[in-house]
Amino acid sequence: MSQTSPVQGGPTDKERKYDRQLRLWAASGQAALESSNVLLVNSGSGTVGVETLKNLVLPGIGQFTIVDDAVVEDADLGVNFFLDESSRGKSRAQCATEHLLELNPEVSGQCRAKGSLDLQAVLSSVTPYTIILYVLPLPAETIHIIEEYSRLRSTPLVAIRSVGFYGYFRITLPDVFPVVDTHPDKTSTADLRLLNPWPELLQFAQDLTRNIDDLDDNLHGHLPLVAILLHNLEIWKQNHDGAAPTEYSDKIAFRKQVLESMRTNNAEGGEENFEEAAGAVMKHVIAQSLPESLRQVFEYDNTEKANSSFWIIAQAVSHFYQKHGQLPVSGGLPDMKAQSSVYIQLQNIYKSKARQDASEVFDIARGIAADVVTDPAEVEQFCKNARFIKLINFSRTAPKIEDIVANELNQEKMAATAGLEMQSSLISLYLALSLSPNSLAPSAEAMREAIYAHAPLLQGHERTRQVTEEVARAAGGEMHNISAVLGGMVAQEVIKVVTKQYIPVDNTCIFDGIESRCQLPEGPWMREGIKHAPTLKSTTFKGIRIEADIMDLPLTCNNLKCRAELNDRALVTTCQCSHIFCLECTNRFCLSGQDRQNRVPCPACDTQLSSPDDAVISNLKPSEAYKTSILSGLSPSIIMECAGRALSFWAYQTTQNIYYQQYLYKTLTEKYATLSGRLEQTVNEANAQIKTLQRKMSTLTTENDNSRKKNEELSKAYKEKNRQLLQTQELHDKLRHTVEMGHIQRAATDAIDSRFQQQQQQTSRHFPPQQSAPYNSAHTRPGSGAGFRGYGLAVDQERAADGGIRGGLMDTGAGPWRRELSVTGIMHIFSHIRLNEANILSRSYFKRTAKLFTVWG
Numbered sequence: 100m101s102q103t104s105p106v107q108g109g110p111t112d113k114e115r116k117y118d119r120q121l122r123l124w125a126a127s128g129q130a131a132l133e134s135s136n137v138l139l140v141n142s143g144s145g146t147v148g149v150e151t152l153k154n155l156v157l158p159g160i161g162q163f164t165i166v167d168d169a170v171v172e173d174a175d176l177g178v179n180f181f182l183d184e185s186s187r188g189k190s191r192a193q194c195a196t197e198h199l200l201e202l203n204p205e206v207s208g209q210c211r212a213k214g215s216l217d218l219q220a221v222l223s224s225v226t227p228y229t230i231i232l233y234v235l236p237l238p239a240e241t242i243h244i245i246e247e248y249s250r251l252r253s254t255p256l257v258a259i260r261s262v263g264f265y266g267y268f269r270i271t272l273p274d275v276f277p278v279v280d281t282h283p284d285k286t287s288t289a290d291l292r293l294l295n296p297w298p299e300l301l302q303f304a305q306d307l308t309r310n311i312d313d314l315d316d317n318l319h320g321h322l323p324l325v326a327i328l329l330h331n332l333e334i335w336k337q338n339h340d341g342a343a344p345t346e347y348s349d350k351i352a353f354r355k356q357v358l359e360s361m362r363t364n365n366a367e368g369g370e371e372n373f374e375e376a377a378g379a380v381m382k383h384v385i386a387q388s389l390p391e392s393l394r395q396v397f398e399y400d401n402t403e404k405a406n407s408s409f410w411i412i413a414q415a416v417s418h419f420y421q422k423h424g425q426l427p428v429s430g431g432l433p434d435m436k437a438q439s440s441v442y443i444q445l446q447n448i449y450k451s452k453a454r455q456d457a458s459e460v461f462d463i464a465r466g467i468a469a470d471v472v473t474d475p476a477e478v479e480q481f482c483k484n485a486r487f488i489k490l491i492n493f494s495r496t497a498p499k500i501e502d503i504v505a506n507e508l509n510q511e512k513m514a515a516t517a518g519l520e521m522q523s524s525l526i527s528l529y530l531a532l533s534l535s536p537n538s539l540a541p542s543a544e545a546m547r548e549a550i551y552a553h554a555p556l557l558q559g560h561e562r563t564r565q566v567t568e569e570v571a572r573a574a575g576g577e578m579h580n581i582s583a584v585l586g587g588m589v590a591q592e593v594i595k596v597v598t599k600q601y602i603p604v605d606n607t608c609i610f611d612g613i614e615s616r617c618q619l620p621e622g623p624w625m626r627e628g629i630k631h632a633p634t635l636k637s638t639t640f641k642g643i644r645i646e647a648d649i650m651d652l653p654l655t656c657n658n659l660k661c662r663a664e665l666n667d668r669a670l671v672t673t674c675q676c677s678h679i680f681c682l683e684c685t686n687r688f689c690l691s692g693q694d695r696q697n698r699v700p701c702p703a704c705d706t707q708l709s710s711p712d713d714a715v716i717s718n719l720k721p722s723e724a725y726k727t728s729i730l731s732g733l734s735p736s737i738i739m740e741c742a743g744r745a746l747s748f749w750a751y752q753t754t755q756n757i758y759y760q761q762y763l764y765k766t767l768t769e770k771y772a773t774l775s776g777r778l779e780q781t782v783n784e785a786n787a788q789i790k791t792l793q794r795k796m797s798t799l800t801t802e803n804d805n806s807r808k809k810n811e812e813l814s815k816a817y818k819e820k821n822r823q824l825l826q827t828q829e830l831h832d833k834l835r836h837t838v839e840m841g842h843i844q845r846a847a848t849d850a851i852d853s854r855f856q857q858q859q860q861q862t863s864r865h866f867p868p869q870q871s872a873p874y875n876s877a878h879t880r881p882g883s884g885a886g887f888r889g890y891g892l893a894v895d896q897e898r899a900a901d902g903g904i905r906g907g908l909m910d911t912g913a914g915p916w917r918r919e920l921s922v923t924g925i926m927h928i929f930s931h932i933r934l935n936e937a938n939i940l941s942r943s944y945f946k947r948t949a950k951l952f953t954v955w956g
Contacts, residue, residue: 113205120158127480128280128598133205135160135597136226140218140233140245141167141192143539144577146179147261148234149195150586153181155593156199162207163199164228166221167192178579222248229597232589235260235532236539236575246271255596259589260532263573264612265566266585267529270592270604275399276491277409279480280600283487289433290486291383293328294343295425299448304329307441316365323437323445324376328384331357331376345386354380372436379433387425390486399490411472412481415464419456427456427482457482489602500530503620504554510758511562512659512703525609525618527563530554531570540575543567569613581612588617654719654752656681657703671717673744677751678703682716690714 114121121129137160141148145167152163169175171186171194179195186194190212200208211221218241222228231254233245249256253273260267292300307322308330314322335344335353344353354377361373389397397417420426430453432446457479464472472478481488507524527550534549535541541549546567550557557563588608595603609618656663657678670685672678678701680690688702700707701714708714718725730738 117159124594124598124600128600129159131598132594133159133161135162135229137163137593138221138228138231139163139165139167140231140237140241141165141169142234142237143575144175144178144261144582145169145191145195145234146577146579147259147266147582147586147589148232149179149181149199150579150583151232151259151589151593152195152199153202154587154590156203156206156208158594159203159205160597162209162226164208164221164224165192165196165210166218167195167210168212174576178577178582180579218244227252228254230255230257230593232257232259232593236535257589257593259585261577261582261585262532262570262575263578264581265528265532265570265573265610266581266612267532267607267609268585268589268592269533269607270596272491272596272603272605274492276596277396278489278491278599278602279409279484281484281487281489282601283484285431285433288429288431288487289383290426290429290431291325291328291379292387292425292428293325293332293384294345294386296329297452299452300325301329303445303448316362319362320365320370320372321436321438321441322372323441324372324379324435325445327357327360327373327376328379331360332384343386344380344384350380350384353384375435389420389426392490393426393485393488395492396488396490399492406468406471408472408474408477409481411464411468412460412478414467415460415472415478416481416485418463419460426485427460428452429483429486430454431483453482454479491603491605500553501556504530504556506758507620508556508560509755510762523562524620525611525616526620527557527560527566528611529607529609529620530557531563531566540573541571543571546570578612581610584612585610654679654749655756656684657752657755658684665719667720668716668718670714671748672701672706672708672714673712673748676701676704676706677748679717679752685716 110118117129124132137152137155139148139152148165152165156163167190169191171182171189171191173187175182175191176184176187179191181195181198182191190210192210193212196208196210200206211217222244231245231249233242233256235258245256248254249271255273255276256271258269258271296304304326307326311319311322311330331353332343335356336342339349344350357373357377357380361370363369396413397420416427428449430450432449435442437445457475460482461472461475461478464478504526507526511524530550530553531546534553535546538545543564547563550563550567588610592603592608595601604619607620609620611617654665654669656665656669657680661681661684663681663683665679665681668682670680670682670690680688680702684690684702689699690702690708721729730741733741
């Protein structure tokens, strides 16, 4: 079994393409699929065969060959989606091959069309075929050629038949077919070896649990369950003379001991890791034993052991088991509460031990056949899955049809009484399709005659009549949806066979498209390789090992509506059939005390009880005296005959009870699986909705936070803008006030100028002009070369024209008196201004006055 090299630099294009299926069957399974060579011998409508190939081409088989001599007709276009209008009149094999190759360019395919059909030549191809699919109906000689090829080359065969709403497929495997990687439930693959720990594991647990009472709550609450159980096992052995808790009662007490070591004075009121350890007691504190499936591999006598790597490795593992008393460690470790570093350390301990054991097995295998076993990865894979290896021991000798029918009819009666808990048998459907493998569209009468000839018990069976009429109505035609479903089922089983992973269907699977259900018509007698199933009158029960505890089980009333446990007395039907009834049902059906003319048939099988000894009351708990006297005086041959018939009766009753319980178990398991699937789907949907709502809530929270931040920013910006607006308004009011004051000042100035002019005119009338005094050097104006001539008030004509005084005091040569006179004149003028004007102009006037005095000073 080859292993692909580690991926460098990310996945390749092929790994990305087949990513999902690689998670199912890994690189080794994909390599087996890509190296496969599939042959399809098609017939009939050909739809189910092409649909099967479609589901094999998509995951990437290596190559395929279609053998079909049919030509595409109008009827083919309505049921085969791989044919179109352009295919009419062409070879059906060629058209289907061309369309199939479009699905996956990495797959190669070829066809053998009309005129070149020679099955012997096809089968003599250089490249042997990995598996052969053939669609019924086919001529008998063609089926014989295919089966002979399979027998000589140990090639698996799959026969497929699809008619209307019904279909079935039958897988014929080689004489022995081992499956190493059965993909068991992950919860069952862990092999902790708690009762047989190796030194490294024991030292690891002792290091963690040393001074366990002094550990803080965090470390104590993160101890791995392996360390907890090993620590408590040491305490248990000290108190029980070194004995481990192997009995059920001991395990109950040991589990209680584990729970008592848990701390409860914390915030959680307990510790999850100790609860995990207590829950793992029943599952992992067990003694190592050899699984029955692996025992069959060790004991199987196969001539291919000398040249097959599987059998050489199996022999090496057997030697390892004989030497150590246990199988190699698988290396698996279940999830548990622990610190990450501690869990990784524990995981490395188990992986290291697994590699060490696998290396020892590899050395043993090389010593047996060095030229056969060359891949250590194959040995490691075998050791990892040793406890779950499945050896499918297929028998080519099919059981008798009448035996199968008897078993199925008996179970069908149980189903009719049990109601919805048990479903009716599909054996009539299988017989209607399988008993005419060479005929495309047999009539309903022909099918019933063939069925009755092989299974007389089905005469008058209503289900058989309905099925044969439905198959005849289909006239050999296929429905594409039914063929697509059946093709998907067949492709799934083919992948299991090719990759040698998972457990394929052993023998036959029947599909009823009307009721949408399948059935595998096989019982324990088929799985054990028994050629003859027990019938209603069976005297032996070959192949079933009767345990001592089963022999003491009480019988139950055969009335399916009653099924009361029988303790003291019961009515037994012995000669014609083998049934037993409680006294209440006996009285209800009037089975006891019948006269010869008014006999009542057996309620279980409608057999006429003609003889008085056919139904007798039996004492189920006879006295010692009765046991002594009942067979006394009889010859040994009669005694053995009586004992044999009695054992046959008991075996039949026990077998029927087993079948009934199996049906109940199967039905309850299916219901449980369905409900579990629905529950898981509901939980997944609820979790998905919760996650979606959580994401929405997180998004809304983020948006709310962003909106709040934006709101705060906008609020701050608004306040800032409002403040700026107030400042601008204040500046605007100040500017407007300034402008208005400027206007008022100009108006006041104009009024003053006008008053000045009027006052000057009046003053000139009251005070005549004076002569200028001679200039005195003592009154020389600073910075002036001339003497002081005084200053007089004059109006700048240019500025007076603008309506205001723009001039100042002019030198009039009058001297200081003239300056004083000017001030007096100004004050006189100002006294004549109206009071309201004075209030407005006072500030401006005094400013100007201050300037005048500054100039004078």
